[in-house]
Amino acid sequence: MRGRTGRVCAVGIAGLLLVGTMVACADPGESPQGQAAPVAVTGTPTDAPLDEAVAEPSPSVSGVAGMGAAPSRRASPTPKPTKKPTRPSGPATKPRPVAKPPTETKVPPAPPKPAPTSCKPSYKGTQATRAQAKAALTDAAARTYWPTSAPELKIPLDLVKATAWQESGWQSNIYACDGGVGLMQVMPATATWMNQRFEQSYEIDDYRDNAYLGANYLAWLTKYIGDMYFESDFRLDADLCTSELDSCLLNAVIAAYNFGHGAVAQEGEPLTIPNPSYVRNVRALMTECVCLGY
Numbered sequence: 001m002r003g004r005t006g007r008v009c010a011v012g013i014a015g016l017l018l019v020g021t022m023v024a025c026a027d028p029g030e031s032p033q034g035q036a037a038p039v040a041v042t043g044t045p046t047d048a049p050l051d052e053a054v055a056e057p058s059p060s061v062s063g064v065a066g067m068g069a070a071p072s073r074r075a076s077p078t079p080k081p082t083k084k085p086t087r088p089s090g091p092a093t094k095p096r097p098v099a100k101p102p103t104e105t106k107v108p109p110a111p112p113k114p115a116p117t118s119c120k121p122s123y124k125g126t127q128a129t130r131a132q133a134k135a136a137l138t139d140a141a142a143r144t145y146w147p148t149s150a151p152e153l154k155i156p157l158d159l160v161k162a163t164a165w166q167e168s169g170w171q172s173n174i175y176a177c178d179g180g181v182g183l184m185q186v187m188p189a190t191a192t193w194m195n196q197r198f199e200q201s202y203e204i205d206d207y208r209d210n211a212y213l214g215a216n217y218l219a220w221l222t223k224y225i226g227d228m229y230f231e232s233d234f235r236l237d238a239d240l241c242t243s244e245l246d247s248c249l250l251n252a253v254i255a256a257y258n259f260g261h262g263a264v265a266q267e268g269e270p271l272t273i274p275n276p277s278y279v280r281n282v283r284a285l286m287t288e289c290v291c292l293g294y
Contacts, residue, residue, distance in 0.1 A: 003262065008251050010166065011050065015037060017247060018226060022278065027064045037288065048172055049211075053267075053283035060164055070075070070126065072157050073280075075101055076097075091235035092233075092235070092240035092247070092248060092275075093230045093231050093235075093272045094232070094247070095229040095230060095246060095247070095249075095252075095270075096113075096229050096230075096271075097270060098226075098268050098269060098270055099228040099229055099265055099266060099267050099268060099271070100227070100228050100229075100267070100268055101267050102224060102228055102265070102266070102267060103223075103228075104220075104224055104225065105224075106197060107191065107222070107224075107261060107262075108189075108190050108193045108217070108260070108261065109175075109187075109189045109251055110196070110260050110262060111187060111190075111259065111260045112178050112187065113178075113270075114178060115176065115178040116177070119177035119178060120177070121174050121175055121176045122174075122175045123171075123173050123174055123175065123180055124173055124175060124205075124207070126171045126173065127171060127172050127173045128172035128183075128207040129175075130170060130294045131209065131267065131294070132172075133164070133170045133172060133183060133211075134161075134294050135294075136183070136207055136208040136210075136211040137157070137161055137164055137183070137211050137215075138157060138210075138262075139208070139211070140155075140160060140169055140211040140212045140214065140215035141155050141156065141157040141159075141161075142244050143212070143215065143216075145215070145216050145220070146219065146223055148233055148261070149223075150226075150232070151157075152234065153222055153223060153226075153234040153237065154234075155215050155218050155219050155222070156236055156237075156286075157228060157238060158256075158287070158292065159218065159250070159282075159284045159286060160211070160214070160215050160218070161285075161286075161289065161291050161292060162283075162285035162289050162291070162292075163184065163214065163218065163254070163257060163282060163285040164183045164184055164211070164214065164283050164291075165291045166278070166281055166282050166283055166285055167183070167184055167185035167214075168182065168183050168185055170183060170190075170291060170294075171183070172207035172210065173207075180212070181204045181205065181210065181239030182204065182205070182207060182210035183210050184210055184213060184214025184215075184217075185214075186210055186213045186217070187215055188204060190213075190217060191213050193202045194213060194216055194217065196221070198216070199221075205285050209216075217255060218257060221252075221253045221256045221261060222234050222236060222249065222262055223263065224265065225249060225253060225256065225261070225265045225271075226249055227250050228265050228267070228269050229249070229252070231248050233249070235249065235280040236249060236253065237248045237250070237284070238250060238286065245273040245279055245280075246270075246271045246272070246273050246274055250283075251273060251283070252264050252265070252271055252273065254278070254279045254282045255272075255273045255275050255279050256269075256281070258275050258278045259275050260273050
């Protein structure tokens, strides 16, 4: 805001009073020297999993905290603003011919063998409404799952919605014959591993927690495969893919969600897409699924 000085300066003695007025009319809104009001840090969900010990500042700070304390009356060096992480831009990163060693040594269990085709799924409890399922999937996609080492890694909402539709048709209370549970058809062994890995306590039977588990698994696969093959370029944009299914990270993550990370990414081996039909189905659902309109 701009203050008004008032009409206190007489014309006859303008030379002297002008100097006095300039000193007396200093901006009163400046903060006391060396003090700044405490600011609450927000941005990262309180229950988002921390992927490692906090050895570096969290990238999620409020705008006020990011600007630093108010300026002091005494001259001091201007602090350099902290650079916010940005997503890569430009052409897609081509997959490496062979994978680098994985950054994660503790990996999820392999998926179980497919159930007999004659087996029919069962249902337990009350099914969530479409509005409830949409809210849960939307919230899960909005989370930052690697806030320290890969804060730029994001899981697209259309991918989460399409995966849930492919896996369960958005049925929150379905139990598949192979052991998959709920919206995202999370395997109990995978849920146990993820809760231990990220020090969480998500309940596989709760449709909201089930959405978080599924999106978290997509995020883990993105980090794992992105580090091994795509030089830590974690973009899951569909327009980075070509007609070759092994050309982009998005297709690899979709494939691994269905077949497991070990069927897609192995150290020293080229990227593999063992389930092209599944990948094509999910990719089509990302743009054509009726669920996108719910």
